[in-house]
Amino acid sequence: MRLCPKALWIRLVMEKLNWLRDTDLCVGTLEIVACAIVIAVSVPGNILLIFCTRRCIDDQLRTSFTLIFSLAWVNLIHNLAVNVLKIVYASAVALDSAGCKVLIFLTNFTTSEAIWFTLYIALLYCFKLCRVVHPPVEAACRKHLTCHMVLISTLWVAGAAASCPLLLYTGRTEKLYTENETNQQLSNVIYAECKTEYRNDLMEILYGKIFLVAIDLLPLLIMLLAGFRIVYLLWKHKMATCGGIWIGGDAIELEVVRACKLILLLILLIISLWVSYFSLVYCLKKFRSYYFGPPVLTVLSSGYSVISPYVLMLLNYKLIVRIRCFCCKSEKKQVTVSAIAPVSPYA
Template sequence: MKLSADVLEIIACAMLILVSFVGNTCLFYSTRKCISGCLKTSFLLTFSLVFVHLIKNLVVNVMKIVYSSGIVLDSAGCKVLHFTAALTTSLAIWFLLHFALFYHRKLYHIVYCSSEAANLDQQKHSLKRVSALWVAGVAVYIPVLIYTRKSEYLNTGNDTDSLSTNRIYMDCLIGFGNKQVEFYYGKIFLVLIDILPLAILVFVCFWMSFLLSEKKKMTYGDIWIGDDDSETEILRGAKFSILLMLLITPLWISHFILVYFLKDLAAYVFIPAVLTALSSGFSALSPFLLMLVNYKMKLVSFCNAKEETPAPQSVNVTLSPYA
């Protein structure tokens, strides 16, 4: 049973690493043209999500494969595993919320026909916000990095057989040494910094759903006018923000519930593989949804590149009055 659990987890990790690497690499490749030019907020957030997803799979899941192969992690390995897993999960939620808020603001201005003042420093402000999220994420999880330790618990006797399927969760523990710190920081604060952004994300996406329904009813003097490239990008970004919300929220909630009842589920050999799939499923699937945001979009709508001007018509051409 122990071998079966390890094999299932190795297979799950390997598949997630492959899918995530292919998806995120393709996503980065498809948006690389904006790196040297004008980097829009949407692409800056996309690049941030790409890096978060790659770090999660190339560090966390690779370490899980190593552990499931029989190589026991030391204290340093436990620290890196817990810190990276928690950091990448929170950053993915925060960046996705930023992504949804960005398209919600754009969609709001379209639906209610309000003019949005052009801000030349918008990209600089966006870069500062994204950088602040990275710094905040590292700062929030520094205690996890410090207090994570390798458990002295040894896999001996029949009492430990039921815990063999979640050894990596039992061997790498976070010991704060203070019950109040463990309660307020470990059980309340660390949960709130994920669940509050998720709750806001759900609210924003439901609001965007309402705005999208209002956009369908819009007419200009009882005449419907087609969307230009920029509006198409905003509409597509809003729709896929909703899809991404519907993907990450059930995954996070399911993973949280399973971890909370992990001791009761220890006897099931598929639990490690399921936990891995839930924790890394978003990083594996979301790149393919994000690529759809850019599908068949002109580069001018993203990077403010100059549109190709059509060749001028000859002045000698006489147009028919019936044309």
């Protein structure tokens, strides 16, 4: 029986997909390519953000710059440690128990830190926008800067402490497969070797299923509420300006409004990526065993570290000037940081 060109093309495509599914090399190659693309896009942006933000902190120590600096470091650690280990893992190079511990610990640590620092930035700019819409009677107190620095340091320590138990319970397990299991499972056996095995069921429920989920889910819920608050304040700002009650033409006010719109983008991005990743890992138990599972999870877990640095570069005018001077050295003499507007009481 002679097949028509369309049926023949569909048959060839299906045969190609089946070959890809049964090829161990392709499974590893897909994840290597995904990790390599993520690293190539994310690392330059985060390094540039760290360098320029550090220069801004030298000029004038501000909480927003320190938060951006910390978040950029979290993204850089995630890409240079977690994704590099994934490349090693996907290259058929077996990791030992220490490698599994580092992989699981850094994955959980960087994910939690990225969520908490993003929440801190969202709350900070929500407060700034509130002071724009409702101008304070008195100038802002500068004594709170020390408190912010202590809180940022506490977030680093707390994130590491919350993930430390994973170093005790995670290890490499040799999982033997029977001959009746499919090639699809065999091709993904390396992703089942790093296991977190708790000593008892109570520890697994309290720590593994409640605590680790809560430290990510709780700030995401607060971040969502902060996003609704920012939307409301932006609406109030627009209505007040259009109604002629007051005119928010100050450069600092416009910068805060623009930054809050970017914060909304970051909130939407990190919540959608986390929910997608959580749904695939916890709701679809066998998703990791599919040949396309690891690359998809890599993109979801690292997507925020790829996009966020380029959004954070636009939050502050001083940071934009630094980046412009770094990228276009010919403009360094024409554009200076002193060109920004004087700091207002709610900046």
